[in-house]
Amino acid sequence: MPTDRALTKKESTVYAEVLLxxxxxxxxxxxxxxxxxxxxxxxxxxxDLRTTLSDHTIDAGIRGAIAQEVFAGYDPALLSALQVMxxxxxxxLLPKVNEAYADLAExxxxxxxxxxxxxxxxxxxxxxxxxxxxxAAFNKDVLLREHVDPNIIGGIVLxxxxxxxxxxxxxxxxxxxxxxxxVTSGGER
Amino acid sequence: MAEITASSIDAVLRKQLDAIKTSVExxxxxxxxxxxxxxxxxxxxxxxxxxxxxxxxxxGGKTVYGLAQNLEEDEVGAVxxxxxxxxxxxxxxxxxxxxxxxxxxxxxxxxxxxxxxxPIDGKGPIKADxxxxxxxxxxxxxxxxxxxxxxxxxxxxxxxxxPIGRGQRELIIGDRQTGKTAIAVDTIINSKGKNLIxxxxxxxxxxxxxxxVVETLERYGAMDYTIVVSATASDSAPLQYIAPMAGAAxxxxxxxxxxxxxxxxxxxxxxxxxxxxxxxxxxxxxYRQMSLTLRRPPxxxxxxxxxxxxxxxLLERAVKLSDKxxxxxxxxxPVIETQAGDVSAYIPxxxxxxxxxxxxxxxxxxxxxxRPAVNVGISVSRVGSSAQIKAMKQVAGSLxxxxxxxxxxxxxxxxxxxxxxxxxNQLARGARMTELLKQGLHxxxxxxxxxxxxxxxxxxxxxxxxxxxxxxxxxxxLQYMRVTRPEIGTAILAEQKISDETAELxxxxxxxxxxxxxxxx
Numbered sequence: 023m024p025t026d027r028a029l030t031k032k033e034s035t036v037y038a039e040v041l042l043x044x045x046x047x048x049x050x051x052x053x054x055x056x057x058x059x060x061x062x063x064x065x066x067x068x069x070d071l072r073t074t075l076s077d078h079t080i081d082a083g084i085r086g087a088i089a090q091e092v093f094a095g096y097d098p099a100l101l102s103a104l105q106v107m108x109x110x111x112x113x114x115l116l117p118k119v120n121e122a123y124a125d126l127a128e129x130x131x132x133x134x135x136x137x138x139x140x141x142x143x144x145x146x147x148x149x150x151x152x153x154x155x156x157x158a159a160f161n162k163d164v165l166l167r168e169h170v171d172p173n174i175i176g177g178i179v180l181x182x183x184x185x186x187x188x189x190x191x192x193x194x195x196x197x198x199x200x201x202x203x204x205v206t207s208g209g210e211r
Numbered sequence: 212m213a214e215i216t217a218s219s220i221d222a223v224l225r226k227q228l229d230a231i232k233t234s235v236e237x238x239x240x241x242x243x244x245x246x247x248x249x250x251x252x253x254x255x256x257x258x259x260x261x262x263x264x265x266x267x268x269x270x271g272g273k274t275v276y277g278l279a280q281n282l283e284e285d286e287v288g289a290v291x292x293x294x295x296x297x298x299x300x301x302x303x304x305x306x307x308x309x310x311x312x313x314x315x316x317x318x319x320x321x322x323x324x325x326x327x328x329x330p331i332d333g334k335g336p337i338k339a340d341x342x343x344x345x346x347x348x349x350x351x352x353x354x355x356x357x358x359x360x361x362x363x364x365x366x367x368x369x370x371x372x373x374p375i376g377r378g379q380r381e382l383i384i385g386d387r388q389t390g391k392t393a394i395a396v397d398t399i400i401n402s403k404g405k406n407l408i409x410x411x412x413x414x415x416x417x418x419x420x421x422x423x424v425v426e427t428l429e430r431y432g433a434m435d436y437t438i439v440v441s442a443t444a445s446d447s448a449p450l451q452y453i454a455p456m457a458g459a460a461x462x463x464x465x466x467x468x469x470x471x472x473x474x475x476x477x478x479x480x481x482x483x484x485x486x487x488x489x490x491x492x493x494x495x496x497x498y499r500q501m502s503l504t505l506r507r508p509p510x511x512x513x514x515x516x517x518x519x520x521x522x523x524x525l526l527e528r529a530v531k532l533s534d535k536x537x538x539x540x541x542x543x544x545p546v547i548e549t550q551a552g553d554v555s556a557y558i559p560x561x562x563x564x565x566x567x568x569x570x571x572x573x574x575x576x577x578x579x580x581x582r583p584a585v586n587v588g589i590s591v592s593r594v595g596s597s598a599q600i601k602a603m604k605q606v607a608g609s610l611x612x613x614x615x616x617x618x619x620x621x622x623x624x625x626x627x628x629x630x631x632x633x634x635x636n637q638l639a640r641g642a643r644m645t646e647l648l649k650q651g652l653h654x655x656x657x658x659x660x661x662x663x664x665x666x667x668x669x670x671x672x673x674x675x676x677x678x679x680x681x682x683x684x685x686x687x688x689l690q691y692m693r694v695t696r697p698e699i700g701t702a703i704l705a706e707q708k709i710s711d712e713t714a715e716l717x718x719x720x721x722x723x724x725x726x727x728x729x730x731x732x
Binding site for chain 1: 232300
């Protein structure tokens with residue numbers, strides 16, 4: 023991977039533009055963004071996968087095959103892009119590609135993408151409510167990328183562009199736990 | 212112990228429940244991309260501020276705090292302040308919009324806390340009167356006034372020749388095992404009843420050393436007005452790095468607020484604080500470790516380029532505030548450990564140039580039995596004399612020069628040539644004055660007694676004594692003065708000077724004592 027900032031930016035933009043072109047052709051601009059983000063999370067979460075994909079002692083073909091197997095079921099365009107990244111030693115560019123793709127996708131869709139995490143599936147009424155509220159706030163259309171995570175117990179977590187509104191029950195409980203375990207009224211010596 | 216009743220439990224619970232915030236706010240969130248060596252690299256957080264407190268949400272919702280240090284194009288380098296092991300890649304990081312703060316207040320007196328203000332002495336929780344930011348801009352020119360009150364260390368060699376004023380920064384520098392900490396501890400012990408709150412910051416020391424200091428302070432009843440901030444060698448580098456700043460912040464609370472806890476002003480005087488940073492070389496080492504792991508470029512001795520600024524902004528917080536701002540003061544006594552007496556190393560030269568003077572301790576003097584091992588020839592105090600009481604100035608005014616001349620003569624006298632009477636007298640006086648300055652550990656001397664002792668030396672009362680009897684003469688003289696002529700000491704303290712009348716009385720009393728002093732003991 024080049025260490026020149028301008029060069030890395032240029033390279034990641036090229037990857038993102040190619041991905042966007044392919045996604046547009048298959049009308050999967052929104053979905054591909056989600057998959058790319060998931061892919062990034064998986065790579066970041068596993069040190070074994072990360073080191074294997076950038077290990078020069080392993081043949082690039084084998085590394086590519088490992089990547090294909092790990093991410094089987096992902097969009098073919100995305101898998102091809104990853105294959106090229108592995109061959110060219112550009113896996114470390116993945117976060118930048120993801121960021122560049124997100125910007126390009128929002129521009130292409132003319133909308134803001136918001137990640138929504140809930141404990142149960144969103145219903146239409148709530149979905150509309152969120153869309154209306156944020157469409158007004160951003161003065162743009164809003165697309166929701168929905169995730170269901172029972173671990174948050176209840177409530178909702180909304181995030182976009184690095185900002186997050188956390189109104190989940192688990193966070194509120196955690197907050198209460200921290201306050202009750204740290205706030206004291208002086209106590210006895 | 213207060214009785215525990217159902218209503219008191221109810222009140223405590225209510226208070227705690229009131230502290231729970233249920234409101235939801237939008238916060239900036241990033242992701243940990245790398246963690247190790249006590250630092251984390253975080254993706255996102257484009258709005259993070261330099262030095263901002265970050266909240267890392269670790270395994271099982273455990274919160275660990277960190278400090279944003281490197282703000283790069285697309286990531287933030289942060290140092291972790293807590294349990295590093297509970298943070299892993301992909302964990303969430305939030306900005307908090309505030310910088311690190313430490314609690315402070317009256318209840319901290321007598322306690323041992325860590326650099327985050329949490330008690331570590333097992334004496335239970337501490338109720339804070341307020342919080343102060345760890346990094347704080349030093350007061351400007353207008354908010355200050357000149358140093359004009361003394362900090363009495365109780366050490367004859369220092370109070371007479373290298374006086375320290377309230378609001379001054381005086382460096383204590385020397386090799387290991389030369390008595391640097393002893394000077395600091397003696398100063399704390401001597402501050403009893405002198406309206407001075409002492410803060411002892413232990414950085415990178417052995418926990419057993421800190422325990423010994425605390426035990427000594429307790430034994431001399433000095434913990435009542437002292438707070439110990441401890442970041443021992445086993446604490447992480449970031450904690451050792453913020454420890455002196457946390458100590459300064461705890462002290463600033465007392466200086467910027469009056470006795471009633473309200474901001475200090477003309478009518479509500481701020482308190483006087485003494486901060487001892489023991490030692491800043493270890494803080495610099497901790498900062499070097501942090502900087503190198505954060506991949507900042509190394510400079511001289513591998514220290515980062517801003518290590519000078521680290522110390523200068525800390526020591527600049529030492530201040531004597533103007534009357535309008537409550538006239539409080541924060542005196543800083545930084546300690547620096549040298550290696551084999553090398554004061555030209557990077558950190559010693561930096562701190563020497565920042566402070567208003569230095570007390571040099573030398574191991575050869577220490578092993579010759581000259582304790583405290585202060586080399587008065589190269590020790591200076593650049594602002595201290597304006598903070599000396601007049602009586603001390605009267606007796607000690609020429610002492611430094613006399614001793615310097617003595618040392619010069621002494622080196623000539625080593626050749627063994629015949630010396631004239633005047634030179635012999637000067638040598639005899641110098642040897643006795645040097646002997647007079649020796650003082651035991653944790654035996655601080657009140658200022659009036661220091662004046663009497665030096666007065667006796669200056670007026671030739673020691674000249675006829677053998678050098679080995681000088682200390683016993685001093686001790687017995689002071690005991691005699693305390694018992695039979697206490698009015699002289701009281702007069703010196705009250706008038707703050709030696710009037711002609713007092714001088715006569717003093718001469719007469721010392722002569723009377725000398726007549727009955729048995730040289731052989």
